[in-house]
Amino acid sequence: MKLSKKVLGMGIISLSGFCAFLIIGAVIFIMANVIIGGHSVISWKFLTCNPTEGMTQGGIFPAIVGTFFLVLIMSLIGVPVGTITAIYLAEYVKQESWIAKSIRFAVNTLAGIPAIVFGLFGLGFFIQFIGANMDKAFSGQGNLVWGKPSILWASLTMALLTLPVVIVSVEEAIKAVPRELREASLALGATKWETILRIVLPNSVTGILTGAILAVSRGAGEVAPILFTGAAYFLPDIPTKLSDQFMELGYHVYIMATQSTNVDSTAGIQYATTLVLLLLTFILNFSAIYLRFWMRKRSFQ
């Protein structure tokens, strides 16, 4: 082989290898930076106490609680809707029909819409349309209860954002159930719905769980949709009703790092909050990956 060709080849291989390791390096560096910056601030007290002294000291308990309630309500609404959609797509429609195609197109489009546009939709539809009309109907003259940012609207917005994730995961799990199981059930006289309820669904629980976990991970991490649909920086109490606002981990980091009055002195808290958020995301993602791995292992037996 000509020397110049060999050199060129080696150059390309090293360049592509460099790119690969650049990515790995970036991941490790970001994690290390957040861990080093934040680990000293994390303590049991940090995780369970309220912020004090105008956010410069104390803990982030309300943010953790707010994030928890956000993803809880989001999952309660999003996971059932997504699961039912996936069941319908996988079991009831012919795969080439226009119904299947349009639902799939809708799901793919939803997945590609920028997160901030979901926030705008939350404001324009949930708050200004549904909330305002609810206020007209239920809340007495001039009272602003539902027509303002709150945890309910933020959760619904997030549920819509994470719907594609749930649908795709659950559909994957349902399709993995072997056809023979369904056929045996139908042959024994069960109806289609009975088959789905008692055979297909119990066998796809892992997939449903995976979808839920991935949705929760995404929901806890995305801040853009909740910027003006419900999140707040400092609230005296944790949310007690659906029309309350809430504090949230990611939102807290954003505000504290860009707009708080003493950005430098709260650096430790910023790092620690970021670390908590990162750890949360990690644990969720790894459980989803592990579940998926376990699901594949089981179906090969």
Add this chain to the structure above:
Amino acid sequence: MAGHPLPKGEGLKVSMTRNKEKATKMNKGKSKFRLHEFIIEKSMASIAFVSFAFIILILIFVFREAIPLIIGTATDDFGKVTLKNMLALAWQPVSNSPQYGLLPLIVGSLKVTFVAMGFAFPVAILAALFTSTFAPKWAKEILKPAIEILAGFPSVVIGFFALTVLASFFQHVLGLRYRLNAFTGGIALSLAVIPIVYTVAEDAINVLPKTMREASYALGATKWETSLFILLPAATPGVFAALLLGLGRAFGETMIVLMATGNAALLSPHLFEPVRTMSATIGAEMAEVVFGDAHYNTLFFIGVCLFMFSFSLNAIAELFIRNKMMKRFSN
């Protein structure tokens, strides 16, 4: 059946066939209509249409709040605001003489997207080539999880990292005047785009038939010649889809640019100056805007533009790619 000297197995087959014929004749192949099954199926169908319905709802309701601007009834404290105001050269909606020019914002988005894609696309494609062709097994085992972890980072975390570490690093190394600028924001944004481009491109390369690779080797090509001149061109539809999807993500991303680009709506071609992107404008200003004001309508109008842009990118990626892939693999 009595008296027929059939071998054992045959007798069972005959009786089963006879029963099946009987059964088919009774049902005519249709399943029995059950009301509760019908109701369940139709209720599930209506829930399944939620996703489709919401796309339309999103379009309607985001558009709805921008309508006053489009039809010319939007007002601020100083008078009417129309689409013509969008062509102004400055974005200063909160001032004594408000300007609603979208140009600085569009240019800002373009600059940041350009930097992000300019860095992320080559790096991700080369990394995909690396794992699909050159890498030893242990490297693959590290890179794939690393990419998944990177994909899982919330964008706030990447933005925070950019704000604290990357900005200082670039200012120090490149001697920049402004700590937060389009370049820094773009590089941070590329961290979020790389997993998307990598995953789609690597998928596209891996579904190519193994015979293509083997034929190339058999004809004497080296590994790198094969991957660059045979595999990569063959995976063009997938690579193009990766480009489009990455582009869509970069253009619409909000948190990273909010934290790392300096948030100054300057209209300039320089990469090392602060910028304001379209998405960041919505994110930063929507919380404080007066409901029903022209500013409010304009922010929704920007949202409509973002929606249209990502929708078209997605549609093109899907239609174009599916078309090309169908053609290529049906020949």
